[in-house]
Amino acid sequence: MTWAATTLKCITKGLHLLRITYISEESKPFSISALLELLQQCHINNPRLGLTGLLIYGNGTFLQSIEGEDEAVKSIVDKISQDQRHRGFKILRKELATERFYTDWSMRFERLTEESLRKVPGLREFAIKKFNRDYLDTHVEIADLLIDSHRPAAQNPALDKEVREKQIVELRHALDACQQRQQMAALLIESVMETGKHSRLDNTQLRLCNSMLNSMRKSTKGRVRPT
Ligand SMILES: Cc1cc2nc3c(=O)[nH]c(=O)nc-3n(C[C@H](O)[C@H](O)[C@H](O)COP(=O)(O)O)c2cc1C
Numbered sequence: 644m645t646w647a648a649t650t651l652k653c654i655t656k657g658l659h660l661l662r663i664t665y666i667s668e669e670s671k672p673f674s675i676s677a678l679l680e681l682l683q684q685c686h687i688n689n690p691r692l693g694l695t696g697l698l699i700y701g702n703g704t705f706l707q708s709i710e711g712e713d714e715a716v717k718s719i720v721d722k723i724s725q726d727q728r729h730r731g732f733k734i735l736r737k738e739l740a741t742e743r744f745y746t747d748w749s750m751r752f753e754r755l756t757e758e759s760l761r762k763v764p765g766l767r768e769f770a771i772k773k774f775n776r777d778y779l780d781t782h783v784e785i786a787d788l789l790i791d792s793h794r795p796a797a798q799n800p801a802l803d804k805e806v807r808e809k810q811i812v813e814l815r816h817a818l819d820a821c822q823q824r825q826q827m828a829a830l831l832i833e834s835v836m837e838t839g840k841h842s843r844l845d846n847t848q849l850r851l852c853n854s855m856l857n858s859m860r861k862s863t864k865g866r867v868r869p870t
Pocket of ligand 1: 681684685688689705707709719722723724726728729750
């Protein structure tokens with residue numbers, strides 16, 4: 644079901660959207676290819692399920708927020724919780740919502756580093772080592788800050804009223820999209836370098852290269868756009 648169809652169903656049935664935020668840690672270190680494979684899975688499945696969200700990864704830790712129709716969110720979260728690639732799955736927030744935070748993203752991805760943390764207001768002094776399951780479990784406000792700081796800038800509906808401000812919103816969308824592609828491209832380059840050590844590209848990497856090229860050529864690929 645498309646995003647628009649899901650929303651329409653929510654409105655006509657008077658259903659609320661559900662947003663779930665959880666933390667977990669990788670079972671064993673994720674290679675760059677494994678990370679890309681995971682993101683591919685999100686970008687293929689989520690639009691079909693009417694799901695949008697944010698996945699933050701760093702220091703071997705995942706912080707993910709998923710939103711969509713109640714049943715779809717519960718079902719994917721159940722699946723994710725049983726995924727052997729991570730452990731210590733713990734739900735931090737489960738909230739009903741009337742609108743999406745991540746309208747444009749089937750799964751917005753952010754790789755957290757010391758450097759990227761320096762840009763987060765309120766977390767400039769936060770050490771990446773503290774971005775771990777146990778710390779976040781007892782400091783949910785830090786998880787909230789991180790989630791909020793990675794919400795797309797253009798979420799304020801009031802901005803749409805003025806043409807000039809609408810243009811700013813569109814520019815922010817375009818910038819967000821560029822930053823996302825840049826992140827994915829950087830991951831892919833690292834992945835190719837990883838394989839370079841063994842001199843040949845394997846089939847998974849060739850497939851990922853192909854799909855990344857297509858995604859970069861069609862700039863809207865992987866995004867869920869309301870119609
Ligand atoms: C940290 C983490 C986040 C995940 N997020 C998603 C997601 O947003 N959407 C999704 O379809 N699968 C996600 N998965 C993968 C699911 O656990 C599961 O493997 C996948 O949905 C199965 O897809 P398939 O039925 O197409 O094989 C995630 C897995 C991990 C470890």
